[in-house]
Each structure stands twice: as structure tokens, then as C-alpha cells.
Amino acid sequence: xxxxxxxxxxxxxxxxxxxxxxxxxxxxxxxxxxxxxxxxxxxxxxxxxxxxxxxxxxxxxxxxxxxxxxxxxxxxxxxxxxxxxxxxxxxxxxxxxxxxxxxxxxxxxxxxxxxxxxxxxxxxxxxxxxxxxxxxxxxxxxxxxxxxxx
Amino acid sequence: xxxxxxxxxxxxxxxxxxxxxxxxxxxxxxxxxxxxxxxxxxxxxxxxxxxxxxxxxxxxxxxxxxxxxxxxxxxxxxxxxxxxxxxxxxxxxxxxxxxxxxxxxxxxxxxxxxxxxxxxxxxxxxxxxxxxxxxxxxxxxxxxxxxxxxxxxxxxxxxxxxxxxxxxxxxxxxxxxxxxxxxxxxxxxxxxxxxxxxxxxxxxxxxxxxxxxxxxxxxxxxxxxxxxxxxxxxxxxxxxxxxxxxxxxxxxxxxxxxxxxxxxxxxxxxxxxxxxxxxxxxxxxxxxxxxxxxxxxxxxxxxxxxxxxxxxxxxxxxxxxxxxxxxxxxxxxxxxxxxxxxxxxxxxxxxxxxxxxxxxxxxxxxxxxxxxxxxxxxxxxxxxxxxxxxxxxxxxxxxxxxxxxxxxxxxxxxxxxxxxxxxxxxxxxxx
Numbered sequence: 199x200x201x202x203x204x205x206x207x208x209x210x211x212x213x214x215x216x217x218x219x220x221x222x223x224x225x226x227x228x229x230x231x232x233x234x235x236x237x238x239x240x241x242x243x244x245x246x247x248x249x250x251x252x253x254x255x256x257x258x259x260x261x262x263x264x265x266x267x268x269x270x271x272x273x274x275x276x277x278x279x280x281x282x283x284x285x286x287x288x289x290x291x292x293x294x295x296x297x298x299x300x301x302x303x304x305x306x307x308x309x310x311x312x313x314x315x316x317x318x319x320x321x322x323x324x325x326x327x328x329x330x331x332x333x334x335x336x337x338x339x340x341x342x343x344x345x346x347x348x
Numbered sequence: 349x350x351x352x353x354x355x356x357x358x359x360x361x362x363x364x365x366x367x368x369x370x371x372x373x374x375x376x377x378x379x380x381x382x383x384x385x386x387x388x389x390x391x392x393x394x395x396x397x398x399x400x401x402x403x404x405x406x407x408x409x410x411x412x413x414x415x416x417x418x419x420x421x422x423x424x425x426x427x428x429x430x431x432x433x434x435x436x437x438x439x440x441x442x443x444x445x446x447x448x449x450x451x452x453x454x455x456x457x458x459x460x461x462x463x464x465x466x467x468x469x470x471x472x473x474x475x476x477x478x479x480x481x482x483x484x485x486x487x488x489x490x491x492x493x494x495x496x497x498x499x500x501x502x503x504x505x506x507x508x509x510x511x512x513x514x515x516x517x518x519x520x521x522x523x524x525x526x527x528x529x530x531x532x533x534x535x536x537x538x539x540x541x542x543x544x545x546x547x548x549x550x551x552x553x554x555x556x557x558x559x560x561x562x563x564x565x566x567x568x569x570x571x572x573x574x575x576x577x578x579x580x581x582x583x584x585x586x587x588x589x590x591x592x593x594x595x596x597x598x599x600x601x602x603x604x605x606x607x608x609x610x611x612x613x614x615x616x617x618x619x620x621x622x623x624x625x626x627x628x629x630x631x632x633x634x635x636x637x638x639x640x641x642x643x644x645x646x647x648x649x650x651x652x653x654x655x656x657x658x659x660x661x662x663x664x665x666x667x668x669x670x671x672x673x674x675x676x677x678x679x680x681x682x683x684x685x686x687x688x689x690x691x692x693x694x695x696x697x698x699x700x701x702x703x704x705x706x707x708x709x710x711x712x713x714x715x716x717x718x719x720x721x722x723x724x725x726x727x728x729x730x731x732x733x734x735x736x737x738x739x740x741x742x743x744x745x746x747x748x749x750x751x752x753x754x755x756x757x758x759x760x761x762x763x764x765x766x767x768x769x770x771x772x773x774x775x776x777x778x779x
Contacts (some may be wrong), residue, residue, distance in 0.1 A: 210411045239414030242458050246493045295475065301716055304479040323396055323411060 202232040202345060203251040203307075207258040207293065209239050212324040213266065215238045216334060217257040219326060220313070223338035232345065237281060244296045245305060251278055253309040255341060258329075259317040266318030267329035280321035313337045370708045370734075370754060374743050382730040382738075402428050402686050403707055406512045409504050409704075410504075412719070414456070418695030420719075421512040422573050427704040428514045430588070431691025439677040441573075443502060444671045447511070447574050448695070449663035450498025453491060455698035456618070456656040456663075459762045460547065461488030464653045467756050468550045476669040484546065484754060487539055487744050490622040491660065493557040494536055497529055498667060511735055516681025526674040533668050540661050541636060547657040548640035552650035555734050559647070559729060560612055561620035566698050570662055572620060578624060579609065580645075580688040587694040590703055592722075606728040607720065613728035616700025617761060618655040619646065630669075633662045649733060649760040656762075686712030697722050699762050723764045730761055 206221030209212045217237040225234055235247060248254060262270065279300065280294050293312070300306045315333045326334075374380035388414045397408060409424045410417030422444060429436065436444075462474040471477040478485040501512025501521045510518050517652055562583070564575030578584050585593060596605040606613070614620075619735070623645035629637060637644065642651055688710040694703045699720030706714035737757045743750065 238417075241414065242462065242489065243454070243496050244493055245489060246496060246639065298475045299478055299485070303477055303482050303489065322392055323408065 199231065200252045201228065201250060202229075202253045203247060203300070204229065204234045204309075204341065205247055205257070206230055206234070206236045206256045207240060207256060207264075211320040213315075213321050213326050213330045214259045215217070215260040215326045216315040216317065216330050218228065219334045220315075220332070220337050220341070221255045223334055224341060227338060227342055229342065230343065242299075243298050244293070245303075248300055248305055248307045248310075251307045254307045256293065256310070256312040257337060257341075258312065258314055259320070260314035262316055263315065266316050266327065267333045268316045269333050270314045271342075272312045272314060272342075274306070278310060290307075299318045304326045313341065354575055367624060369756070372734075372750070373737075377743065379743065380736060382731060382734055384727060384734065389553060390721065394717045394719055395690065397714045400714050402432075402514060402684075402706070402712045402714060405706070405714065406514065406578055409719075413496055413721075415764060416454055416488070416697050416699070418447055418499065418512070418623065419643070419695060419702050422448055422695040423502075423693045423697075423704040423719075424706075425512060425514050426574065426587075426693025426695055427691040429684075429691070431689040431706060431708050432666060432684055432686055434515055434682055436516055436680075436682055437677075438680065443517060443520075444512075444573050445569075446498060446667050446670050447502040447504060449667050450495045450502070450631050451504070451570075452698050453495030453663045455495075455762075456660050457488050457492040457495060459698075460543070460653055460656055460660075461485055461492075463514065463759055463762070465550075467752075467759065468653075482704070487543060491536065491539060491543065494529075494533060495663075497532075501525060501529055511760065512683055515684045516679075520680045521678060523674060530668060530671045530674075531673075533664055537664060537668075540664050544636050544654070544657045544661055545639070547654045548642065549693045550653065552653075554648065555619040555650060555737060556647045557649065557733065559649075560609060560614040560699065561623045561645075562609060562614045562616050562725075563621040563624045564694060564701060565624065566628070568628070570625050570630075571696050572665075575694075575696075577694060577701065579614065580620075580624060583609070587703065588693065590692065590720075594725075598776070602673075606726070606731075607725040608724075608728055613732045614725070615649075615729045616722045616725050618659050618698075618700075619649065619652045620700065620774065621696060622646075622655045622658060629658075630662060630665045631652040632665055633658060636661055648707050649757070652760045652762070656733075699723055699764055700725065701705075721764065723761070725738065726761050730763070733757055733760075 204221060204224060206217035207248055221234045221236045248306040257290060274297070277297055297306070302326070303331055315337060318327045361423060369382060371383040381745040393409065393412050397405060397444055400408065405424045405428060406421045409420040412420050466472065466474050466477045469477055474485065502517065503519060515639060538693040549774060563579040564571035566575040576586055585594065594607055596607050596611050598605055609754060628643055640654055642654060684707060690705065690707045692705050694701055705718040707713055709715050734754060734757055737753065741753050
């Protein structure tokens, strides 16, 4: 039985809630056999959630220059070919850095992919914007469909 | 000796609303300009809190910092409970200490392994270091994970906060979860010892400086969630007296506000805490400290890494002690009756004293909030350190060497720069 963990990553800042909201939506749909987790800026702690999982699906907001609400799916290889944001982090760890670290420590899950939703406004303590809310539905449906096929 | 004019700008993106940077100009062999601006106090959050109910404050303030949400909650409830005259009971006090120590473990392990260690082993970043020394980084990650578990046990890290409230906690963890975690913490103690010994073996630069240390002080315990404010120059005040001694000054050459104690820069954080509280260490931690071969109190900021590792050991020892014979209490919180009042609170975040003040109205709504984080308190000291360090290091080095040295000096302070993307970029201009 494949152990799937779905991790929504984000913060309370406006559209940065996108990852949490997708997880919330999936919880309402009901994903039998999957574990769902919502994390607030986990940084290094993300690696702890790779343990005992055959597949990990990450969901996060991104700043990729696209239209707010646009959705992209990244494979692990896609992610590992992105530039890490810094050579010397004086603060937390970004997702790409966390994945590289997991790769070096040999603790990546067998399968991992990420859904990214382009963020519009990320104001502190704000709710997510309307355009992103629509994308949340789409991403949740995509994930549900993907997992029902496998 | 060749004289160079060097202008280095190290932009460090500080917050979404502000930018940080280190500007360094050297002319004719002298440091002509050294301007540091790496942290803006959370003014936006101070404003956001106005008009909100006191009960919402512990849910809002942990958003300020992704790395130390618990610290923000603790200083907030400390201040609000003092405003309302609330005395929390021993169970709450103990569990708050455990929760906070979980955050210390997480934060210190992150810093030691991901930020500080690569410098000393000649790596540009922790990822490259992990490739060559996976066992060191794995140990750090394992200990970090246990800190994370302690925090999760008491409801922190939850996206919708379920843990801390004014007066205590919303819930108590079940006995079996506590017993299981405590056993894992005990099993990890040899690794924690190994961590301390490893940090003590790191070849640190010798860089003795004179600086003022400031921390909390408690009659019995190593200071975490409560205490008076003391300094190495003899200051000993209640947290409510903070504003009479510590003041922010606009420095002439910078837009930053620097926090000064009686007009002087000062240090908060693990090295300051340890220097001022050597006699409050548990016996086993004290024994490890004595083994390091370092003379304490230390005047070398590079020993901060060892101070952090020592605090990780203390955190494990104390958490194991506090969770012994755990039982769920009858009540997880004390009832609170808000009143119009001003409350002050200070606790020791991983990076140092975090001080909060709230003016509360008759209905329990926040009228005014002031939050002074540790990193903004350290800015004047960091700048002073950079001046002294660069003089000791010598400025007759290439730009990359100068930049790296500045970064190492700044990193000793584990400055909380921001949860947004950041990078270090050197642009050197000759003039």
C-alpha cells in the first residue's frame, strides 16, 4: 500500500496561504490512504515529513513572474535544477535548498512532486485573494485525480 | 603596503517591507564608513494588533517570525498576564518552559549546522558540507527533529494555533505521548553530548573584545521564560523598567534605529545568557562546559556556537526533568479578567531578550503594542564588532575575503533576517 503524504506549505500572509487551503480542500473531499499536513514556513523541518512516505506531494505559493493564480507542476528533477536562493542562508531554508539537503543526506522520498500557485498579494495576516482561491479548487481536483489513477 | 579604496555593499534583503544591507567603505587604509541595517522591528504587526482583543494576541504574534513563533507567544502572554494580574500555576509554568526549550533546540540546531558550521569547515553552504559530512548534518537534523516534536506536543507549529493562550494552554498533551517523547529525548542525550564536544573542537578565530552582556536572570533556573533583566555592568531591573534604561536612537549615518543601554551597544543572545548565568546550569551541562577548555565567561563572539550547543544540552536535560511523572492537570489555564492596564513581558528567545509592551483598554482591546526583538537590539553591537573585527583581521585582503569575514562576524549573532527570500551579493566599487 503506497503511503502518500500531501504537504501544504505556506504562511498567514495573503496568497501565501494557498498551500494550506489546498490541504483544507483535500480534507473536505476526503483522500483515503493519504496523510495531509499543513506547515507554517517549515524550513529544515520539511525533511522530517519525508520519513516513511512512498510519495510526497508539496503545494506552495510561488513568485515565478506568471499571472496570479496560474498553476505549475514541478517534478523533483525540475525542482533540483532551480537555483537555490542563497549560498549562505542567515535564516530559514527554502524548499529547493531543503530538497538539496535531503538529496545529500539520502532522505528524499522515492517520489516527490510539487504544485505551485502563483501568488498575487502576500500581505501579513490577510486572507488569500479571489484569483488564488479559484486555483485552489483546480489544484485539489488535479491532485485527487492524479492519486485516484495510481 | 598597497593602499586600496574599497567600497563593498552586502545587500541582505531584510523584510518584505524593508531592505537590509551592510555598506563598507575603506579609504586610504581606514574604515571610512560602516553602515549596518539588517533588521526592521515589526512595526506592521504592532499596528495590526491595535484594536484586537487581548485573546487574539497569542495567535497573531507567532506570525512575526517563522523561526521563533513560540518566543513571540511567550513574551506576549507574559506581558498580558502581568497587565491583568494573572498568576499561572506550576503546570503551566513547566509546560511553557518545555515548549520554549523545544524552540531553542530547533533554532540552535538549525543555526549550528546550516549557518555556522559551513564557515569553519571551508564550505560555502550547508548543502555542500552535508555531501562530505552527512553524519554531522544528520545528527543536527535528528536533534532539530526532536525540538520540533517537543513543540508539536504542546500545539506549536500548528497552522491554526491550538497551544498557548493567556492564562495557560488550550489543551494538555496525553500522558502516553509525553512518555514516548521523553524516552526518545533520553535516548538522544549521547548525541547531544557529542554535538557539544564537536562544536568545542572547531578551530575558532581568536577575537577577544569587550562588550556589554544583557540577559534575563532568575533566582533558581537558567533564564528562559521569565526573570529580571541584568547586565555585565551591574544592571538589575524588572522588565517593566526596560524603557527607562534601554532606548532606541536614530544613528546619524543610518536610517536604522539602534537600541542602546545607557547610551551603549550591548549583546543579547546565547553567549550573553551563558556568560551571565554560568551558575544556573544543570550539573551535567556544567560538566560539559568545563570540558570545552574555553575560559568562561567568554569575550570571543565566535564561541557563540559552543554556547548554542551548551544550551541545546541544557534544553534536553531540563525537558527530560520537567516531563518526568507527567500527568494531565485538572485545568490547563487560569481564568483571565481583562482590565485597562499596561503590561510588560520579556522572555529569552533563541536569539536573546524579546520584550513586549501592551496598553490594554477597559474591554480588553489592545490600544498600543511595542515589540523589541533581539536582533534589532544587537545591531549596534554587530556594527561595533565589525569595526573591531575588521581592524583585527586587517583590511588588506581582497573583497571576497572581506565579505566572508563580515558574514562570519554577523553570523555569530544568528540575526533573524526574515522569512522571505534573501541572498548575499557583493558589489565592490573602487574609489
